[in-house]
Amino acid sequence: MRDQQWLIDRLDHMWMLLFPDIERKNTVVIRWKGKWKNKFGHIKMLKNKDTEIVVNALLAHEEVPEGMIDATIAHELVHYMHGFQSPHPRLYKHPHAGGIVTRELKRRGFGHVLVVEREFLKNDWYKLHRELTGQKPRSFLQKFFG
Numbered sequence: 001m002r003d004q005q006w007l008i009d010r011l012d013h014m015w016m017l018l019f020p021d022i023e024r025k026n027t028v029v030i031r032w033k034g035k036w037k038n039k040f041g042h043i044k045m046l047k048n049k050d051t052e053i054v055v056n057a058l059l060a061h062e063e064v065p066e067g068m069i070d071a072t073i074a075h076e077l078v079h080y081m082h083g084f085q086s087p088h089p090r091l092y093k094h095p096h097a098g099g100i101v102t103r104e105l106k107r108r109g110f111g112h113v114l115v116v117e118r119e120f121l122k123n124d125w126y127k128l129h130r131e132l133t134g135q136k137p138r139s140f141l142q143k144f145f146g
């Protein structure tokens with residue numbers, strides 16, 4: 001079951017295995033939140049200087065490939081390592097400048113997860129989102145990540 005503890009373990013495992021060179025310089029918390037259609041997650045520095053990673057709660061449903069959660073966590077960890085919403089020195093002016101996130105994810109072996117993400121977004125997400133939220137279809141923004 002993809003509960004809160006499962007999500008915490010997922011973050012810890014991914015960090016240990018795939019981002020071992022990135023120092024955890026502050027407390028990083030992660031939680032399920034929201035039912036957004038246009039974003040899978042975001043990262044935010046809280047007032048107490050902890051960093052919070054949020055993953056769209058709809059991704060907890062078992063029909064969603066686990067790769068979607070990995071892709072979301074990895075994406076936010078790249079922001080963290082680049083110094084966005086984290087104590088690391090900021091390496092770029094903008095968090096998504098010139099494909100820096102995608103490049104870093106590919107470099108760390110997340111190419112296959114990016115494919116899962118693209119296919120899921122194209123083929124399944126909007127229908128599943130409607131089913132899970134009971135919302136009617138409407139136009140969507142082009143931005144999927146916070």
Ligand SMILES: [Zn+2]
Binds near residue numbers: 079095096145146
């Ligand atoms: Zn982002």
